[in-house]
Amino acid sequence: PNDYLIIKPSIIYSPSKGEYRHTISKDGDFRVEQNGLVAKVGIDYENDALNFSNLFSYSIMNASKISPTQFHITYPTSNVHNWGGKTGASQGAFGSIKQEQNTLSYEFDLNFKPLNFEEISHKFALGGGANHKSGKYEVPGYVQMFNIKNSLLKNGEHCEPWDKYCIEWQKATSNYHTKAKGGYFIKYNKIQGSTKATYNDYNLWAQDEINAGKFKFRAGVRADFNTLNRDINLAPRLSASWDVFGDNSSVLNLGANRYYGRNLFAYELRAARNALTSVCTRKSHKDKFTCEANLPIYGLNELKTPYSDELAVAFKQNLGKFDTNLKYIKRYGRDEIIAVKYSNYNKKSPYYNENFGITRTIYTNKGKSRSDSIELTLATHENLAFFDIENSLQFSLNYTKSKRNFFEDDDYNANKNDFGINGEKNHTNLVVYNGKIIDKNELPANSFAEPFSLKLLTTSEFPRLNLGFTSAKTTLSNAFSYRTKHETIDYAGTIDTPEFGRLEAYEKYTAGGTINWDAKVGLEFSAPKKSTFFANIDAYNMLNKKVIAAKYYRAGRKTPTNIYESGREIWLEVGYKW
Secondary structure (H helix, E strand, O other): OOOOEEEEEEEEEOOEEEEEEOOOEEOOEEEEEEEEEEEEEEEEEEOOOEEEEEEEEEEEEEEEEEOOOOEEEEEOOEOOOOOOEOOEEEEEOOOOEEEEEEEEEEEEEEEEOOEEEOOEEEEEEEEEEEEEEEEEEEEEEEEEEEOOOOEEOOOOOOOOOOOOOEEEOOOEOOHHHOOOOEEEOOEEEEEEEEEEEEEEEEEEEEEEEEEEOOEEEEEEEEEEEEOOOOOEEEEEEEEEEEEOOOOOOEEEEEEEEEEEOOOHHHHHHHHHHHOOEEEEEOOOOOOOOEEEEOOOEEOOOOOOOOEEEEEEEEEEEEEOOEEEEEEEEEEEEEEEEEEEEEEOOOOOOOOOOOOOOOEEEEEEEEEEEEEEEEEEEEEEOOOEEEOOEEEEEEEEEEEEEEEEOOOOOHHHHOOOOOEOOOOOEOOOOEEEEOOEEEEHHHOOOOOOOOOEEEEEEEEEEOOOEEOOOOEEEEEEEEEEEEEOOEEEEEEEEEEEEOOOEEEEEEEEEEEOOEEEEEEEEEEEEEEOOOEEEEEEEEEEOOOOOOOEEEEEOOOOOOOOEEEEOOOOEEEEEEEEEO
């Protein structure tokens, strides 16, 4: 509108849909549809004393899974259900789901012009924001999920005419069902209904950047508040740098910062979704199912906000047209969130509570982690010209070591039977790792972050080509990476031990190193009034390498199933800018 005020509106609409299939399940086809609408308005005001930036945004995100079946059942393999292997015959695609999240947010930054006091200058800044989030999760109709562990029909017993979850067969081929003439399910999970959750968070921050010749200091603090646990979290931010020769060619940087997590809304949604599940059981083939709703997940309101403390040191050195950076970061994660299951069936347990059922799940802040990362980068800060082709490149070497006392799975530290019927302590905190019995907390971190990785990024911009009616600019980008071999662990079922009975087992395996190549070609065509048409072609995993991302053990199998990273993917983007 004028020299002092700039208004920047934007709107993004991003629909998508895809067809999928559970390959080991009959009738396992399903469709996923997503719609995203994001509207933003930025308002920037600047005068001789300050710069005041504002950003208002509203987003609606929808994701739906459409399945022709409202169930997922694993039957014993028999002449009736004869499409499975020895571990059972699966049918269904877990039903349909609708999800929606709305977010309304406001952010502002207020940057003051520097104030000079002799040879020292101060640059003050402050900012803040507010977010309102609401989420909805809905299961149209209901979803039933059965598993293979059904009860067998005895001689002379037959299924009731109304019971479609009782099956009689002439021959069974799966596991312990070979001599039976039929079976019936005694338990299933039923998911039905809809649920909502809302969440608000607010933040304020302020900082002072001090310049004193070759030295620069920045001190700041950030305050966060959310309506879930109602904590007021204060995070200090400190950094310092020394420009050794005063020409920005050799710079030493130090930093000490705290960062609080902002994902508590995800746990509130998960707890709300968990309440839609009921466990349905019966004792015999003549009975009908009775259903009991899941108990709530407790502890959300008592949670502390997870945080990380970070220490960093870095050194930058200019080498002609190249800049080198050496950086070391140590990070400690504290009060990280873990879901813990406690048994609640006997009064001698210290966790017993007469208001809860047989088991209860609570969220706790028992998680902690530590990581060390070293990175060396070499990058051009001026283009390198070869035959009129402008080239830039960046090379990086990274080493990362991490350790934590939990898996990504919330139930990693689940203690399902802490105390026996007579109050004796059970050993659910023990696991078998590579043949040795250890405490769960001693398991190494199950992380896909390889200790060593090499990356080379190149970008080449070719001379503009005159085509008469237009001119074209071509850009070629390549990303090469090498990841070394590294050791990781995965769940390997259960093992019977003479001292402590059946324990969970974990095994270490070596994930192989791999080379990857991603490429991108960008084309830009000039059009009237400074507008342009453009097209980008992205090719990921050009070599189509088969890379194992993880391993897991299916029930009843002694060898693991491999989970692979994506194969080659080709993406095309076209657009018009004016």
